[in-house]
Amino acid sequence: MIIEDDRTPEQKKTHTLLVVGTDKFLSGWGLAEGGTSYAAWACTREHWDKVFNWVRRRGDQKRVRQVCEPWRPRGKGHAHIYVVDENHPALR
Numbered sequence: 001m002i003i004e005d006d007r008t009p010e011q012k013k014t015h016t017l018l019v020v021g022t023d024k025f026l027s028g029w030g031l032a033e034g035g036t037s038y039a040a041w042a043c044t045r046e047h048w049d050k051v052f053n054w055v056r057r058r059g060d061q062k063r064v065r066q067v068c069e070p071w072r073p074r075g076k077g078h079a080h081i082y083v084v085d086e087n088h089p090a091l092r
Contacts, residue, residue, distance in 0.1 A: 002032075002078045004081065006081060007042055007083050014044060015044060016068060017045060018066070019043070019055045019065075021062065021065075023039050023060060024060055024061070036075060036078075038079040040081045051091075
């Protein structure tokens with residue numbers, strides 16, 4: 001599993017709650033060739049529910065769930081962890 005994490009070392013301490021989805025379109029090819037592609041949005045407790053609802057409404061994600069760190073996706077594929085800051089669309 002290839003894990004790409006956009007958080008800074010400080011954000012890894014503050015943004016420990018994740019909203020994770022399985023990407024319907026990117027699974028099986030590219031960095032996730034032969035495996036699953038996951039997208040995760042790291043946020044604080046204050047924003048967890050808003051981010052969850054935003055991801056759930058996206059058309060490209062399935063099996064949307066809320067998880068706490070440490071999150072270790074298994075198997076073959078790719079996972080990308082994005083950071084939700086105050087300017088993120090989920091918070092507008």
